[in-house]
Amino acid sequence: MNTLRKNILLPFLFIIFTGVLWLHLQAIQEPIFFYREQQQVFLFDSAYISGIISPIGGVATLISQFLIQFFRVPFIGSLTTALIGGVSSWLFWLTLRKIHPASYLLPLAFLPILFQYLYLIKYSYHYEGLIALLFWSLALYIYSHAARRLNWAYRTSIGCLLAIGLFYTMGSIAMLFVLSGLIFDVLQKNERWYASFIPLLLLLAVGSLCVLGGCKPDYDYVFWMKDYVEYFIKLEPFHGFSWQVALLVMLLFYLSHYSDNAKTYLKALTTVALLALSGIYYTQTALHHRDKDFYTLMQMFHYIDTGQWDAIISSDDLNYNNYLHLNCLNLALSQKGIMQADLFEYPQSGILSLISTYQAHIEESFLFSQIYYHIGVTSLAYNFAFGTSVGITHGSPVMTKLLINSHLIYGYYPAAEKFISLLEKTWAYREWASSRRKFLYNDQAVENDPELGTKRKSLSSDKDLFANIIGLFDNLTIILEENPQNKAALDYLIGALLLSKDLPAIKTFVERFSGTETLPALPEPLQQAVISYAEHDPDYCRRYGVSDKTLSEFSIFKQRVLGLRHARQNVAAGIADYRNTFWYYLMLSK
Amino acid sequence: MKRQTHTDTSRYIFLFLIAFMVSCSKGDIRIVKSLDEEITICPDYKDVTIPVNIAPLNFSIADSGEHCLIVKGKESRFQVYSDEGLFKIPQKKWKALLKENAGSQIELTVAKHINGEWNAYTPFHMEIANDSIDKYIAYRLLALSNDMWNRMGIYQRDLESYDQSVIYENSLTDYNCVNCHTFASGNPHKMIFHMRGKHAGSVLIDGKKITKLNTKTPNTVSNFVYMYWHPDGNYLAATVCDTYQNFFINNPNTLEVLDHNSDIVIYDVKKNEIFSCEALNSKDAWQIFPTFSPDGKSLYFSSTAAVDSVSQNFRQMTYSLCRISFDPETRTFGQQVDTLYNGRAHHKSVSFPRISPDGKFLAFTLQEYGGFGVWHKDAELYMIKLPDGKPYPLTEANSAEGESYHSWSSNNRWMVFSSRRLDGLYTRPFFTYIDEHGTAHKPFLLPQKDPVKYYKNLLWTYNLPEFIQEKAQIDTHAVMETMRNTKGVNVK
Structure with a gap:
């Protein structure tokens, strides 16, 4: 029965849990997976990879970026994230059962990862945090395995190696590792358990040197969660729960010694209660953290990226009181060629429904660059695209595509070639990038292309006009004077006139x-x-x-x-x- | 089976050793015939003048076939085989060859292996100047953007190798904007730079002493920008200006950075106070880009008449090159302002005047209009022989793309400058030799291990390249602590 439970039932349970997590992540977090993919340009290039890998925590970044590039494909983001969670929880369980094989507490092995999923609801939490937790559970498993077989000196040496290795490759998760290793040795009453303070002291020394040497800004980056969130996020106690709960779960497994003689139904009840409590807490916290409007916007960005204009127009999630949502909707109407006729089929709210006010948020410049590009105000599209590419730490494929097109429209071919070469090193965009090569140093090809040609023709012959000063209406009028065929500009000009009353x-x-x-x-x-x-x-x-x-x-x-x-x-x-x-x-x- | 594996392994090791020995014993190749054809190399290092202490100028050819580069001096020579078109020149041999041929030239021949024979392209040369170059340059690296920024920093590069190290990175101070680094006469231990955004202020570093300065005063329109140290290190000339940037609908210059007002102030480092004079602080004229003469007795700057409705009349902003005398003892300025180059009369505009340390030459950037030549494709380097020579273009150094910020080496013979000539977009540092007549020689791009790949991949632009004589050793943690945790000293 034990063998059956160990070899079949428990792995089966893990597979089931992982499957449930996949479905859950797919339902709740799909837009953010798409968005994460849009926030990086991962290059298959040795110099690029070595550049990512070299800083502290670089391996976590590399693995994250490598995986995230595939999130463009529907279901892959949720599946990958669920698998990472499943594997990490399984590895953690393998350590926990060494403390005490309390199978009925198995759901607790998922708690650290569930908190990670809560963090990932917000884009400001880096995927590296999840990867780091996976490697922590692996390192802890190796350590716990070695601790049972080796003497204290070897055990401590391995602890030190794993701590420093984790610190360099995964970042501050090493702190969780040394603490969990210490707790493991204490709970297991391992030989000279106090030797486990050595990896902790070593990590404290190395981390401090990193801060004092200027590698990291402060101690939150080397010993706490700050390494895995955007720099402008102020850490709250909630951010520590994933790590704290891991240590707590280890203690609970130890304490479960005392309930070995409890009735089976009580244990089953405990399992159900744990699941229910975790589920309630998780759901409530997820609802609290999930910004519906932001998620809808991320979904719209994905539709824009993939040209799913009908999906935008028919979306039930659009909030007509949100200007950015309206901007997406009107862009879709124009792309579909129905804006002039159907503008008032949807609730509109002034000229900002076309392009909202820029308040230096990355989502705005991300969207505005695409609207300006669509209507032919290439200079502002270009400017916003550069801003967005820079504002997003690891670049943006959509913006890079826009930069390539903008440079081709202007005839700045060496610059266009530079960005084409860059995208040719990506997995998802290399074919598109190569298809742009035919326009390089070939004005005729650009002018004959329906998209690029229209926009080049829409450029003003007046060299002294500033696009950001003359305003949307004048920009559009100038475009139509240069190129009466620019239908998108006409859409927006008529839209601007009507909406301004x-x-x-x-x-x-x-x-x-x-x-x-x-x-x-x-x-x-x-x-x-x-x-x-x-x-x-x-x-x-x-x-x-x-x-x-x-x-x-x-x-x-x-x-x-x-x-x-x-x-x-x-x-x-x-x-x-x-x-x-x-x-x-x-x-x-x- | 095990034995068989062992035998296989031994065989492979043996074959590897043979191959290794053969590759090591490759003798000098024999050129059978000349192709009578020039080969294009990238970067273009043909006929450049280089310092005797520069790192190897690796380059690539657009042919991944088997090629050999023969580098020949007066007495010695060595050869390098290409790897996917890249010639990686060994440092030791390169350095010895440059030393041996200082003041002379070396010949480089690329040969191609065709049907078992070596065929040579037309050789090209590099002039080796006797004059060495300062060992380091400092520069800011940042991504191109006009309203957003992210990771950036001030870095230094050892010109005798390929090593780049950090002077300060903004990741330590919440990714704020770090800019306008200025060293005192190339002294790496005395510098100032500014931080914008969070933890804003100027960082004044003098040896181990780090001070946060709040340089905006009630009487000035902005913090210090475009700074320049007085040679005695006690004064700092700075521009205070109200700057905007606008984006052209369709102009090769893409954008225009325009000042709506600008003045020059002098900061007395010891007394922590600023002072100026009517000529530098006039309502009718806007002054920018101050530079002290090496003797400290003159201040050079650019000046234009004030303009109404700047975004419409920006072409009227033609900055002249001016000079005013300065007495550091009494902190007083002369009454007369000399105009060395009249921008309005020539319909041109002067920016970034920089004087050679021996005081003989003044290099500046000349463009059609405006005070910020960095985005101007028409911006070119010009020179004036001081005190009153006529300006002339540094023709060999200029290109069809914009040339902008420049800095002199301590021995007066080298100038580093920014140029967008590689792709029209990102500025890269180029070095030109300035001979005793003030003539620029064909410049060379900052060497890299694999320059084509490096510059092609790099999405950061080099900003304000400046020579420093030694490696700057900045306590970045202390800078961070100072900027984050102190209020700073208000400049009076």
Whole structure:
């Protein structure tokens, strides 16, 4: 029975738990896995790899980056993370059962990893923390294995080697290792258990030297969790729970000696209670830490990256009170070619619905660079792309692609070639990068390309204009003057005019462009806007492209509004079926 | 089976030893014929003038076939085989050869192995100057970005080897912006640099003494930027300016850094106070880039008439090269400002004046307009023979891309400068030999073990390369502690 339990039942339980974790991570954290992939450019290049590996904790970074590059593929992020958790918990269990083989406490072996999953909900926690915990459980397993077989001198030597090795390769997790090794020896009453203070003292000395030598800013980086979070995160007690609970679990396994004679049903009850308590705590904490809007934005970024415009438009998670969400939605509408007609099919909230205010957040520059690129304001796209590439510590593949395209549009071929060479060393983007080579030093190829050619043609011939000074409206007007075929710029220009409710500007625009190559026909919302400023001049409206159908619809709408006002009824409620018109937006939107 | 394995292993070891001995005993190759053809090498080190103490100038060719490089001096020669097109020149042989041929030239011949014969490309040469170069340069490395930054630092490079070490990295101070490092006459033990963002302030390092300075005063528009030490080390000239950057819609210069106001102040290090004069602190003119003469009795700077609506009239910002006398004893300036180069008259603009330590030459950057030539593709290096010579371009040093920040070696014979000539985007340090007539020789790129791969991969730009005479030994932990945990000294 014991053999059956040891060889089949327990591994089976681990596999089941790991499977559950996979499903859970997939359901809860998928957007953040995609986002993590977008926050690094991993190169298959010896110099790059040696550059990553050389600092303290570099191996953890290398392994993290290597794995994260595959997170682009759906399900891989959650699967990898679940597997790491499963293996780490299994290794920890192998150590725990040496302390005392209390199988009913097995769920506790998952606790350190569950806390890691809670940390990973936030992007500010580095994947390195999870990798480090995996290697800690491996090191502890090796140590506990050796401690039973070797004398104290060898045991201590191995402890020292593992501590320093872990410190150099994985970072501050070495502190957890020396503490857990010490506890293990104490609980096991190993020969000269106090010798286990030697690895601890050694680590304290090495870590201190690192700080004093300027390798790390302070002791939180070498002995505590700071090594695994963004530098601007202030450590809270919560950040330490993963490590603290590991030590606590070791103690609990030791204390379980005293419950060996307890009834089986009590043990089973304990297991269920542990699972339930862990589950409740985990769920509540996860809900507390998961920022729904941020996750939706990450999901939108993934859709933008992979060109899933319909998925953005149909997403139920979009928060129309969040400008960045609206920016994603309108970008998708424009990409699908339905922005001019369908703009008011969705709740809009002023010109910021197109491009929100820049407040120097990385998500903003990440998104704005792509919007500006789409509409042809290449200089601002380029500037934001550089900013984002730098703001993200390990680079951004999407931004690098954008930089390549921007340089090709401008004809800065040596710079484009540099970034192409870089992406050619990646796993996911090498084919795309190589496909760009045909544009290098070949103006004709660039000009004939539908995407690059349109944008190159959209560049102003005036060399003295600053894109960041003249504002969105003027940028778009300049683009349309240079390239009347730039439909995305037209989308955004019409969108900006309508959303700003600037009727005089709309009048100027319509009179200038209506019937031209730029604007051969007025989209319906724009027709509605023309009526809004020239309702008493139907001839004018017709001359500038307003259809009789729209004129007659306006007449009905006007009657409805006047009727409601006359009856002193709620106008907003009474014209709710006009929600998708410019008239409704003009009257009722703030 | 075991025996068989043992036999196999022995056989492999034997074969390896034979192969090793054969490879070691490769004699001088015999050139059978000349291809009568030039080979392109990268970086372009052909006909460059190099110092006698420079690290090997490894280079690559775009052909991974079997090639051999023959490096020949007056008496000795050695050869190097290519590895995937890269020639890694052995340091010891290189150094001995340069020493032997100082003041002369060496000949480099690339030969290709074709059908069992060695065929030579047309040889090229390198001039070996007798004058050595300062052993170190210091520079900032940072990623290109206009509004965001991340990891960056100030580093130093041993020019006699490939070793780069840290002077200060911003990871110690929450990834703030570190900038404007300035050494006192190339002295690695006396320097100042600035931190922006969190833990902001200027770091004044004098030997073991580290001071945090808060250099913004109620009477100045900003902290100190573009600083320069007085030769006696007691004064520091600095610009205080209100700077913005704008992004062109379509201009090869990409962006423009514009000052909306700038003045020059002198910081008295001992008294911890600043002072200035009307000529350096005028409302009608904007002054920038101060530089003391090596005797400390003159201050050179760039100056332009103040401009309204800068973002529209930026082409009117043409900085002239000016000079004013300075008495360090009395802290007073002369009444007269000399104009060595009139920017407005020439429709050009001067930045970064730098005087050779012997006081004979002044090098500066000249561009179409504006005070910040770093992003100008039209920015070129110019020189004036002091006291009043005519400016002339350093033609051999310039390129189609922008050349900007430059620094003199302590023996007056070398200048390091930034250039974007490799890819039009990232600045790289180049070194040019300046002969006694003030003429620049063809410059060479900072050597690397594998320069093509290194510069191609590197997404950091070299900023403010500056010669220092020895290795800077900064206590980075102490700098961090000072900047994080002290309020700093307010400059008066």
